[in-house]
Amino acid sequence: MKAAVLRSFGRPLEIEERADPVLGEGDILVKLTACGVCHTDLHAVRGDWPLKPRLPLIPGHEGTGSVVAVGPGVSAWRVGDRVGVPWLHSACGSCRHCRRGWGNLCAYQKCTGYSVDGAFAGLVRARADFVVGLPEGLGMVEAAPLMCAGLTTFKGLREMDVEEGEWAAVFGAGGLGHIGIQYALAMGLRVAAVDIAPSRLELARELGAELTIDASAEDPVRRVQRELGGVQGVLMTAVSSTAFRQGLGMLDRHGTMVVLALPPGEFQVPVLDLVLGRKTVRGSIVGTPEDLAEALEVAVRKGVRPRCREEPLEAVNEVLGELEAGTIDGRVVLRVD
Numbered sequence: 001m002k003a004a005v006l007r008s009f010g011r012p013l014e015i016e017e018r019a020d021p022v023l024g025e026g027d028i029l030v031k032l033t034a035c036g037v038c039h040t041d042l043h044a045v046r047g048d049w050p051l052k053p054r055l056p057l058i059p060g061h062e063g064t065g066s067v068v069a070v071g072p073g074v075s076a077w078r079v080g081d082r083v084g085v086p087w088l089h090s091a092c093g094s095c096r097h098c099r100r101g102w103g104n105l106c107a108y109q110k111c112t113g114y115s116v117d118g119a120f121a122g123l124v125r126a127r128a129d130f131v132v133g134l135p136e137g138l139g140m141v142e143a144a145p146l147m148c149a150g151l152t153t154f155k156g157l158r159e160m161d162v163e164e165g166e167w168a169a170v171f172g173a174g175g176l177g178h179i180g181i182q183y184a185l186a187m188g189l190r191v192a193a194v195d196i197a198p199s200r201l202e203l204a205r206e207l208g209a210e211l212t213i214d215a216s217a218e219d220p221v222r223r224v225q226r227e228l229g230g231v232q233g234v235l236m237t238a239v240s241s242t243a244f245r246q247g248l249g250m251l252d253r254h255g256t257m258v259v260l261a262l263p264p265g266e267f268q269v270p271v272l273d274l275v276l277g278r279k280t281v282r283g284s285i286v287g288t289p290e291d292l293a294e295a296l297e298v299a300v301r302k303g304v305r306p307r308c309r310e311e312p313l314e315a316v317n318e319v320l321g322e323l324e325a326g327t328i329d330g331r332v333v334l335r336v337d
């Protein structure tokens with residue numbers, strides 16, 4: 001099979017011919033059609049985080065395609081089924097978190113395109129219990145970004161403790177954010193979008209954000225305080241510690257900032273603001289297969305659709321460069337078929 005392979009951190013991926021994956025018990029083999037390029041792939045390729053993937057690695061965790069083989073013990077899938085392959089490759093199933101339905105917090109989890117080979121390839125091996133069936137009415141390309149960007153924002157919004165009619169600020173209107181805006185509206189929230197790229201704010205308006213703020217041109221905290229008196233929730237997708245501080249600053253008392261973005265390092269929390277305002281800062285990491293199935297169902301029912309630009313697998317390094325430069329509107333999806 002053809003694959004884009006990371007051989008050393010910070011270097012371009014190499015397009016190579018690789019042996020097809022071998023299936024074990026509980027595995028399925030998926031022939032990929034498409035795979036979205038997530039900012040997490042960029043973190044992986046640069047080796048941004050303390051826990052680094054083992055190389056060589058095939059990145060990619062927003063894969064969609066068809067089942068072409070099933071391993072021993074698999075009864076849930078048949079050859080020809082349309083499936084999505086998300087970030088959570090597997091979890092132990094028996095730890096405290098797994099037993100409570102939080103496999104995305106399992107300490108023994110494996111991650112597609114990080115700790116096991118991912119979907120920037122013609123074929124990927126996946127666990128039968130961790131892939132999701134693609135509903136009719138969702139194409140392979142438009143479904144791909146829902147595997148991570150969609151799931152993560154859907155779950156993050158569910159973790160936000162806000163009620164219909166309240167305001168949520170989606171901070172960063174990129175790959176995650178532009179889908180987060182759509183899910184927030186689908187849940188009945190009012191949306192303010194903050195970004196530093198005018199084209200992304202234009203997209204946010206088109207998608208239904210009522211207030212859009214260019215944080216490179218004005219202070220987003222002042223603007224939100226002036227116009228809304230604060231927001232009840234913040235969905236933080238901007239890869240910037242300045243944005244984290246501003247997100248907390250625009251939060252109304254009793255509000256929750258759900259942090260999704262993963263810039264390496266730390267951010268400082270002003271104690272008085274946090275405590276006197278009874279604010280919550282909450283991390284959220286992707287979601288379980290059950291969350292993903294729900295996210296897809298809501299996407300179909302409410303018309304949540306990622307804005308995708310298609311590129312061939314061979315363009316992966318240029319796409320990662322664009323992601324780094326911050327010039328992508330919506331999501332780029334690699335065609336791998």
Ligand code: NAD
Nearest residue numbers: 039040172173174175176195196238240260261262285286
């Ligand atoms: P992206 O590059 O497509 O989008 C980021 C957006 O933030 C861009 O539109 C950019 O212009 C904007 N931005 C950058 N700096 C800003 C600032 N100071 N103020 C306002 N906006 C700013 O990236 P993405 O694919 O959406 O991923 C975003 C982050 O989320 C990454 O760190 C990624 O690793 C992380 N992520 C986390 C999870 C999770 O489960 N928690 C899942 C997927 C991705």
Ligand code: ZN
Nearest residue numbers: 038040148149
């Ligand atoms: Zn991702």
Ligand code: ZN
Nearest residue numbers: 092095098106
């Ligand atoms: Zn577990």
